[in-house]
Amino acid sequence: MTSLSAKDKDRVRAFWAKVSGKEDKIGSDAFSRMLVVYPQTKTYFSHWKDLSPGSAQVQKHGKTVIAAVADAVTKIDDLTAGLLSLSELHAYKLRVDPGNFKILAHNLLVVLSIKFPKDFTPEVHVAIDKFLAAVARALSEKYR
Amino acid sequence: MVVWTEFERSTIQDIFSKINYDVVGPAALSRCLIVYPWTQRYFGGFGNLYNAAAIMENPKVAAHGRVVLKGLELAQKNMDSIKATFADLSKLHSEKLLVDPDNFKLLTDCLAIVVAAELGEDFTAEVHAVFQKFLAVVVASLRKQYY
Numbered sequence: 001m002t003s004l005s006a007k008d009k010d011r012v013r014a015f016w017a018k019v020s021g022k023e024d025k026i027g028s029d030a031f032s033r034m035l036v037v038y039p040q041t042k043t044y045f046s047h048w049k050d051l052s053p054g055s056a057q058v059q060k061h062g063k064t065v066i067a068a069v070a071d072a073v074t075k076i077d078d079l080t081a082g083l084l085s086l087s088e089l090h091a092y093k094l095r096v097d098p099g100n101f102k103i104l105a106h107n108l109l110v111v112l113s114i115k116f117p118k119d120f121t122p123e124v125h126v127a128i129d130k131f132l133a134a135v136a137r138a139l140s141e142k143y144r
Numbered sequence: 145m146v147v148w149t150e151f152e153r154s155t156i157q158d159i160f161s162k163i164n165y166d167v168v169g170p171a172a173l174s175r176c177l178i179v180y181p182w183t184q185r186y187f188g189g190f191g192n193l194y195n196a197a198a199i200m201e202n203p204k205v206a207a208h209g210r211v212v213l214k215g216l217e218l219a220q221k222n223m224d225s226i227k228a229t230f231a232d233l234s235k236l237h238s239e240k241l242l243v244d245p246d247n248f249k250l251l252t253d254c255l256a257i258v259v260a261a262e263l264g265e266d267f268t269a270e271v272h273a274v275f276q277k278f279l280a281v282v283v284a285s286l287r288k289q290y291y
Contacts, residue, residue: 029269032269033269033272036269036270036272036273037269037272037273037276038276053269106253106256109257110256110257110260110267110272111260113257113258113260113261114260114261114263114264114265114267117261117262117264120257120261121196122174122175122178122179122196122199122200123178123196125175125178125179125257126178126179129179
């Protein structure tokens with residue numbers, strides 16, 4: 001769709017500075033929430049024994065995912081280059097349908113809205129939404 | 145036919161009893177117009193939508209936000225017949241307002257985010273899942289009369 005303006009990047013970095021420190025809980029909550037609210041996403045994790053929100057594997061994977069998002073914030077000026085190896089992983093090994101990136105992004109936005117009801121203003125929302133869409137695009141780069 | 149469990153019915157009732165209609169309706173609509181600016185195409189007569197501040201202060205947006213939420217309350221009060229209840233509304237959106245039905249999802253996504261902020265930690269994954277199901281039924285019903 002659209003690329004990130006300088007203002008978008010500033011807003012993302014400024015808001016993410018507030019997220020710092022709370023990332024693990026946010027990541028685990030967003031990821032486990034996605035499995036509950038959009039059960040079709042569980043199909044990618046059939047190799048895990050326990051897909052309930054409290055499960056260790058679910059919690060850990062939420063942290064993995066959000067750590068990658070936090071890393072993407074530092075690489076916001078060139079996501080395609082910065083996320084190259086992750087893109088290859090998703091394209092050749094994981095083969096997650098890209099529609100699911102949007103679903104995960106939505107759950108992340110919901111959790112951010114819960115944790116930061118005052119700071120997650122509509123302007124911050126649109127900047128983060130654009131950023132997550134750009135991350136999704138970078139992750140889909142190698143798909144075909 | 146949509147089947148609702150007791151938990152789902154009481155959860156939806158609970159959500160609607162807890163949220164402030166005057167806050168949630170306007171906040172969800174204005175957030176939609178800000179986050180997905182192309183949705184502004186349907187509100188040419190609303191005056192100043194130039195930037196986020198203008199949208200959030202626009203009285204027509206606020207009033208219409210309340211109208212939208214009242215519509216959702218209608219669905220909540222008629223949970224076993226949302227499709228029938230919304231037949232005329234669906235026709236209105238399709239034939240008169242000419243709204244691309246893909247936009248319904250954009251608005252309901254913003255609604256989920258606004259309700260999440262209102263309810264805070266009470267908006268658990270389970271509550272969220274029920275609300276998502278309710279919104280999906282509402283959206284499907286609004287799409288029904290599009291030909």
